[in-house]
Amino acid sequence: MDTHLIDGKNIAAQLRSEIAAEVGRLSIKPGLAVILVGENPASQVYVGNKIKACEKAGIQSVSHHLPADTPAADLYALIRALNADPAVHGILLQLPLPEHLDPNDFILAIDPEKDVDGLHPLNAGRLMAGLPGMVPCTPQGALRLIKSVRNDLSGLDAVVIGRSLLFGKPMGQLLLSENCTVTQAHSRTRKLPDLSRRADILVAAVGRSEMVEGSWIKPGAIVIDVGINRGEDGKLRGDIDFAQAQGIAGAITPVPGGVGPMTIACLLLNTLRACQKFADHGGQNAGRP
Ligand code: NAP
Numbered sequence: 001m002d003t004h005l006i007d008g009k010n011i012a013a014q015l016r017s018e019i020a021a022e023v024g025r026l027s028i029k030p031g032l033a034v035i036l037v038g039e040n041p042a043s044q045v046y047v048g049n050k051i052k053a054c055e056k057a058g059i060q061s062v063s064h065h066l067p068a069d070t071p072a073a074d075l076y077a078l079i080r081a082l083n084a085d086p087a088v089h090g091i092l093l094q095l096p097l098p099e100h101l102d103p104n105d106f107i108l109a110i111d112p113e114k115d116v117d118g119l120h121p122l123n124a125g126r127l128m129a130g131l132p133g134m135v136p137c138t139p140q141g142a143l144r145l146i147k148s149v150r151n152d153l154s155g156l157d158a159v160v161i162g163r164s165l166l167f168g169k170p171m172g173q174l175l176l177s178e179n180c181t182v183t184q185a186h187s188r189t190r191k192l193p194d195l196s197r198r199a200d201i202l203v204a205a206v207g208r209s210e211m212v213e214g215s216w217i218k219p220g221a222i223v224i225d226v227g228i229n230r231g232e233d234g235k236l237r238g239d240i241d242f243a244q245a246q247g248i249a250g251a252i253t254p255v256p257g258g259v260g261p262m263t264i265a266c267l268l269l270n271t272l273r274a275c276q277k278f279a280d281h282g283g284q285n286a287g288r289p
Helices: 008-025 041-057 072-084 103-109 123-130 137-149 168-177 192-196 259-280
Strands: 033-037 061-067 090-093 157-161 179-183 199-203 224-225
Touching: 008 041, 008 137, 033 041, 033 072, 033 259, 041 259, 061 072, 061 137, 072 103, 072 123, 072 199, 090 103, 090 259, 123 168, 137 168, 137 224, 137 259, 157 168, 157 192, 168 179, 168 199, 179 192
Parallel strands: 033 061, 033 090, 157 179, 157 199, 199 224
Antiparallel strands: none
8 A cells, every 4th residue: 555645844834825825914913922931952943943934924923032040920920911912912832841830820821812822721621612712733733634634534533642731632632523533542551552553543642752663553544643752863753653654554744744844834823813813803802711
């Protein structure tokens, strides 16, 4: 069987150009505020990439880089100011935070209407309730990649390996809302290879290099690799053994160039939607709960 390569880079580029066109038609410019606390080198690269992507799409981005020893009160004050700023439609708090700052406290402080990462419990609850809200960027992007292969997912068996708030749980909810029969696997799951082999859609978000072997994959399955693992040779690898999956999977995302580019594109989309909602409410936020 020929395995179709799902070209996340290309699909993300197309989405970004559609977003740029929509931004151009708006009467106000969408604004994204990015908060980075400390000097985590990977976070600095991610933030830089997000800011560049905003510029290209015509979204105004403002970066707030705070020192690693920033007191909690200062971070709260910044978030409150950004919540109140009508030029800011999206707020992204880059994680992880330094140890003395509990991310849950600050995610709760972000106005849910500006929570472009979709991590606020209100947005997680909206997703679970099937209500419109901010959907986390990576699972949103992963679903778009799955639907680029097959639009109707109704009745398919989906296995999501991983249950994080950032990815695994919202991915499971999104697939459930597409009428898949979803199994959410995690570190305590028994017989994971057998379980995975039943999946028409197999999504791996663990963070363990090439953990999913070819023999775990059902012939013809759509395989989405979310993992990003840097090997000792400096190369990036996913959670799926990509070479072994060839000829078994029906379609697969590469690492890099699969899910990663979709995350940024969906961040831009969430910012655009937040701005549109703001404009639709006559420049007033829909209101905090
Ligand atoms: P996480 O919070 O560390 O969650 C990992 C999940 O994997 C947990 O639910 C854990 O189970 C499960 N797990 C660990 N070992 C396992 C095993 N042996 N068998 C089955 N499940 C196991 O990670 P995350 O934030 O979801 O990210 C996962 C991966 O995706 C990472 O490599 C990350 O870098 C990548 N990622 C990529 C993007 C992107 O834009 N491409 C975005 C986000 C994340 P327990 O809950 O039982 O501990």
